[in-house]
Amino acid sequence: MDSPSPAPSARTAVRRQPDRGHYDREQVHAVLDEGLVAHVGLVTDHGPVVIPMLYGRAGSRLLLHGSTASRLMRGGAKGLDLCVTVTLVDGLVLARSAFHHSMNYRSVVVFGRATPVTDLDERRAALDLLVDHIVPGRGPDVRPPSEKELRATLVLALPLDESSVKMRTGPPIDEEEDLDRPTWAGVVPLATVPGAPLPAPDLRGDAEVPAYAARYRRPGLRPE
Amino acid sequence: MDSPSPAPSARTAVRRQPDRGHYDREQVHAVLDEGLVAHVGLVTDHGPVVIPMLYGRAGSRLLLHGSTASRLMRGGAKGLDLCVTVTLVDGLVLARSAFHHSMNYRSVVVFGRATPVTDLDERRAALDLLVDHIVPGRGPDVRPPSEKELRATLVLALPLDESSVKMRTGPPIDEEEDLDRPTWAGVVPLATVPGAPLPAPDLRGDAEVPAYAARYRRPGLRPE
Numbered sequence: 293m294d295s296p297s298p299a300p301s302a303r304t305a306v307r308r309q310p311d312r313g314h315y316d317r318e319q320v321h322a323v324l325d326e327g328l329v330a331h332v333g334l335v336t337d338h339g340p341v342v343i344p345m346l347y348g349r350a351g352s353r354l355l356l357h358g359s360t361a362s363r364l365m366r367g368g369a370k371g372l373d374l375c376v377t378v379t380l381v382d383g384l385v386l387a388r389s390a391f392h393h394s395m396n397y398r399s400v401v402v403f404g405r406a407t408p409v410t411d412l413d414e415r416r417a418a419l420d421l422l423v424d425h426i427v428p429g430r431g432p433d434v435r436p437p438s439e440k441e442l443r444a445t446l447v448l449a450l451p452l453d454e455s456s457v458k459m460r461t462g463p464p465i466d467e468e469e470d471l472d473r474p475t476w477a478g479v480v481p482l483a484t485v486p487g488a489p490l491p492a493p494d495l496r497g498d499a500e501v502p503a504y505a506a507r508y509r510r511p512g513l514r515p516e
Numbered sequence: 517m518d519s520p521s522p523a524p525s526a527r528t529a530v531r532r533q534p535d536r537g538h539y540d541r542e543q544v545h546a547v548l549d550e551g552l553v554a555h556v557g558l559v560t561d562h563g564p565v566v567i568p569m570l571y572g573r574a575g576s577r578l579l580l581h582g583s584t585a586s587r588l589m590r591g592g593a594k595g596l597d598l599c600v601t602v603t604l605v606d607g608l609v610l611a612r613s614a615f616h617h618s619m620n621y622r623s624v625v626v627f628g629r630a631t632p633v634t635d636l637d638e639r640r641a642a643l644d645l646l647v648d649h650i651v652p653g654r655g656p657d658v659r660p661p662s663e664k665e666l667r668a669t670l671v672l673a674l675p676l677d678e679s680s681v682k683m684r685t686g687p688p689i690d691e692e693e694d695l696d697r698p699t700w701a702g703v704v705p706l707a708t709v710p711g712a713p714l715p716a717p718d719l720r721g722d723a724e725v726p727a728y729a730a731r732y733r734r735p736g737l738r739p740e
Contacts, residue, residue, distance in 0.1 A: 339599065341527075341599050375563065390643050420614065437615045474721060476657070481710065486705065496696060505704050
């Protein structure tokens with residue numbers, strides 16, 4: 293898991309437990325492509341604000357979207373510093389001691405300033421990409437955004453230049469003197485798993501549940 | 517879902533889609549008790565930083581813990597403004613139009629300043645509570661923290677006075693003119709689900725997998 297790439301900036305360098313830090317573009321992309329929700333932080337007059345948002349990835353840019361009425365989106369559009377964090381929880385680490393309990397996870401932290409996507413065609417492409425990030429394969433089935441809808445949507449593009457991955461994997465790491473305790477130790481894996489699709493009550497006709505919904509999977513999700 | 521309680525402060529009031537905002541203590545607690553990871557935001561010299569952390573809830577306080585070497589924890593201990601967000605993803609909302617795609621979710625946002633838990637007995641109790649938040653029932657089986665471990669751990673208590681819940685539930689809401697499209701619409705439910713526990717490779721003797729790991733469940737998780 294050693295990363296051949298150095299941290300791209302001082303604030304991006306993982307300081308606590310630096311051996312868990314990685315800066316390879318492929319690793320950043322893999323976590324972003326598997327994740328669903330980003331926690332977007334910025335500074336307002338009231339201090340820091342952290343809001344969950346859907347997102348997408350277009351090459352080396354993270355795309356965020358929201359209403360033109362959203363304070364957070366408007367702040368981002370003005371070029372305020374953002375910190376966007378995406379976290380995947382992979383398991384709970386049960387050690388013999390309370391102190392060594394932990395979590396297996398992968399998280400990406402991106403620092404930077406975003407640019408609004410002003411061109412309507414680019415914005416349309418961004419919304420396509422966002423739908424496809426949430427439900428891969430869904431794009432061609434839906435009505436594309438109207439011009440009115442596009443104009444009501446702010447899309448921000450945040451470069452992934454200043455990004456890092458931090459992860460923990462593997463079993464608990466206990467103190468030598470705790471190993472003889474009779475306590476069970478190990479990992480409880482966790483995954484985000486889909487249930488049976490619930491048709492909309494106003495569904496007309498006999499539209500079948502598409503495969504991308506019936507067998508929904510996140511890209512990169514571990515096989516069942 | 518109408519909330520009888522008003523927003524406790526201006527910055528806590530849900531502004532976008534205020535009908536999705538709730539301020540009842542019980543609803544805040546339910547989301548925090550089901551969640552595993554908090555995204556903690558604060559402002560550093562480099563701008564906003566958002567970091568995922570494990571947490572626990574003790575009555576009307578959120579407990580965070582980390583190393584005394586953690587910049588984030590040290591900043592929190594100094595009384596910097598924090599914003600802590602916990603998000604549960606309940607489902608993907610597949611509308612007939614790209615524009616109305618959405619997510620069913622519940623998220624809590626807490627604003628405030630934290631106080632370090634300095635008393636070692638209180639800190640011990642806080643770590644017990646953190647272990648029990650991650651794996652309910654685990655506490656009695658593990659070695660409690662030593663004084664050295666307690667001294668290496670910073671615990672912050674953040675009052676839940678300024679907190680809100682925002683949630684979306686239910687089916688997609690489409691434009692009337694899109695209802696006749698042949699596109700399937702509905703919700704793909706999502707849940708965080710445990711896999712079979714993986715014993716630590718250095719497990720000695722024949723410790724059985726405890727029920728809290730073999731049948732791990734988050735409190736409040738929907739029945740399978």
